[in-house]
Amino acid sequence: MPAHSGVAAKLLRIPLVIHEQNAVAGTTNKLLSKVATLKLQAFDGALPNALSVGNPIRNDMLQQQVRVARENAARPLRLLVVGGSLGAKAINDVMPQVLANWSFSQRLDVWHQTGVRNFDEVKALYQNANVEARVEPYLDNMDQAYYWADIVLCRAGAMTVSELAVAGLPSILIPYPFAIDDHQTENARYLEKVGGAYLLPQPQLTCEKILSLLSEFVENEEALIKMGEQAKAVAHPNATQDVVAHCLRLIK
Structure with a gap:
């Protein structure tokens, strides 16, 4: 998600959920984690106070x-x-x-x-x-x-x-x-x-x-x-x- 979309969601009071797929968070998710309603992560420790849910993978x-x-x-x-x-x-x-x-x-x-x-x-x-x-x-x-x-x-x-x-x-x-x-x-x-x-x-x-x-x-x-x-x-x-x-x- 582009950072500006996340900021816009916050300004419009739309719930913002971010998900970090790597064990080290990318720049955009690091920034959006400060305003996100809910933070999800694939691996423990990628984002502060985030829920670890893994990465969605294909049904096969x-x-x-x-x-x-x-x-x-x-x-x-x-x-x-x-x-x-x-x-x-x-x-x-x-x-x-x-x-x-x-x-x-x-x-x-x-x-x-x-x-x-x-x-x-x-x-x-x-x-x-x-x-x-x-x-x-x-x-x-x-x-x-x-x-x-x-x-x-x-x-x-x-x-x-x-x-x-x-x-x-x-x-x-x-x-x-x-x-x-x-x-x-x-x-x-x-x-x-x-x-x-x-x-x-x-x-x-x-x-x-x-x-x-x-x-x-x-x-x-x-x-x-x-x-x-x-x-x-x-x-x-x-x-x-x-x-x-x-x-x-x-x-x-």
């Missing part, structure tokens, strides 16, 4: 089926790599190396969303490394991708973190280092502090580090399950209904 995420757990590592470890619509070069560059250097007894299956502009380059990197991965420029059905995955490696945007929590998916979160106020790092900490994710700063993103983190799950299904449960414990699956309910109360 909420209707996702329970994933089939690996039984005694009987099937490969499934890693979903998501770079976002624009891709993430640091992630794209390292993943073919990870697969090429995978030396564990259990196979690693990689489904890698590269971003449209990076698709050809990343596909070539996998081919040059002589390894196979499912490489796609864009994912139309994230709920299906989450259902497939055992663990996700991705950025830490607000909606991504919220979706991972609702899906109960363990993750390795690599915050975009140039985000305003470094808000992606704070988003990632929401899951990291409860044991639902690993927070890996981009300067520490190496093939060796990813291999080390993934090795903890190769023959340790319990650790994978526990990490997913920890993420799900802080989810807000009813965020949409809660936001609507708060708004309706103000207009009755």
Whole structure:
């Protein structure tokens, strides 16, 4: 919401509700929080005296089926790599190396969303490394991708973190280092502090580090399950209904 719209609502005595989706509030919401009738936030501590309701997410995420757990590592470890619509070069560059250097007894299956502009380059990197991965420029059905995955490696945007929590998916979160106020790092900490994710700063993103983190799950299904449960414990699956309910109360 533009700041002037919020100020106008206050002057006209129209109830003003703001919602902050990130763990660090943006400039507009910081300003409007001083005049808002009700302040809502996705993550604790983003705004003073705000109610934590989570981020509203799509219905297909909420209707996702329970994933089939690996039984005694009987099937490969499934890693979903998501770079976002624009891709993430640091992630794209390292993943073919990870697969090429995978030396564990259990196979690693990689489904890698590269971003449209990076698709050809990343596909070539996998081919040059002589390894196979499912490489796609864009994912139309994230709920299906989450259902497939055992663990996700991705950025830490607000909606991504919220979706991972609702899906109960363990993750390795690599915050975009140039985000305003470094808000992606704070988003990632929401899951990291409860044991639902690993927070890996981009300067520490190496093939060796990813291999080390993934090795903890190769023959340790319990650790994978526990990490997913920890993420799900802080989810807000009813965020949409809660936001609507708060708004309706103000207009009755």
